Amino acid sequence: MERRILTFMIGKSCDYDEVNDIYLYDFDDGYYHFYKDVIDYPDADIYVVWSRRGPGKTYSFLRYMVDSEQFFIYMKRTNDDVELLCTGASNPDMKIDTDPFVPLNRDFGWNIKPHLIDKGIAGFYHCDEEGKPIGAPIGLIVSLNRVSKVKGSDMSKASWICFDEFVPQATEVVRRKEGETFLNFVMTVMRDKIKRGQRLRLALFANSEEISTPVTNELEIVDDMAELAFRKQSHHYNHERGMLLHYITQQEIPLTKDELHSGMYRLMRGTGWAQKAFFGEFANNDFSNVKKLSIKNMQCLHKIHYKSKDMYIYRRPSDGMYYMCSSQGPFSYEWDLNKENHQKLFFIDHGQELRVECIEDKMKFEKYSMYDLIMNYRKIFAV
16 A cells, blocks of 8 residues: 655656645555655664665665755765766667666656766766756766865765665775775765755665675674664664664565575575575674673773773683673773774784684674674774
8 A cells, every 4th residue: 555755846756646745655565665764764864774685775765866856976986886887878788787777767767877977976867868968967976986086076965975885795895994984075075064054864775795894883883783683673773873774674575476486595595695695684794702791700801992982801710711891890901992003912912812712612792893803803903
């Protein structure tokens, strides 16, 4: 049954009820609707959404942008990613077109295409029958590699920044400072909008590949994401930060009969890859060492300060079990991992040893981010 929702501006992507002057959206059509998250959480400034492949995250965001006539910035990781999006528009005879507007153009009769403006920068345009742009772009495409070159540009027209596929594929090369680069760009755009009393909101979409990434670590949302994934819950809204985390679960949008009877599902059923691809689980991440332990009869060895948090490492003399948590104790050593020298000293003196203890199942963690800090230390810090 269709739910009637009033859009912000006149759009063309949904049925129009002339009597009530509203547009009709079907939120129960088996797909994800970004617009519903906006309706349910109107005060959010950032929406972080992840799932298996297929629910329609990018599709629904772009549809909402066109419906509401809001100017947006669509971000990709590299200059090559941006160029690849535009190849279909510049080469109509290509059999493969990675333009995200292809299914939207098909479904709603639009003719919106990306056209390259400069290296790592492009625009989405309404186009004529020959594919030539008509008027100004309705949105920009910017690569992370290019943001330093556009910092001086006025992008305050944008109401939204969408970082699509912010969780990289396993084969992608990712810069350690990617999260910081992204947030610096957001501040560049936001600065001009704040002066005008306007609002900038963020949408981050990803498939469930890896929970610990430069972006999730910089936003400090790894533990909240892990909690949702572990409990198989779909929503977590942080009122203080104005942040919605939305994990599109199998219960929310089940696999269709066609997907369940597909050859690929039959082939890979029961594998870790299937849990990731068909059910949106973080199959690459090990949550087995994340559990609550009592610190009674444990000795506090280390205090670790990282970003804005304090963490403590305990050891139980009776069996040699280590435990890392946020419970304060009388520590023997103190480390500030926001400082480069402390990063290197901790790794040399204790980091490698603790990693071995974890591998040998002799160390547990209160939060996943703590586990990640020890196990993936060299991915986080340049040591």
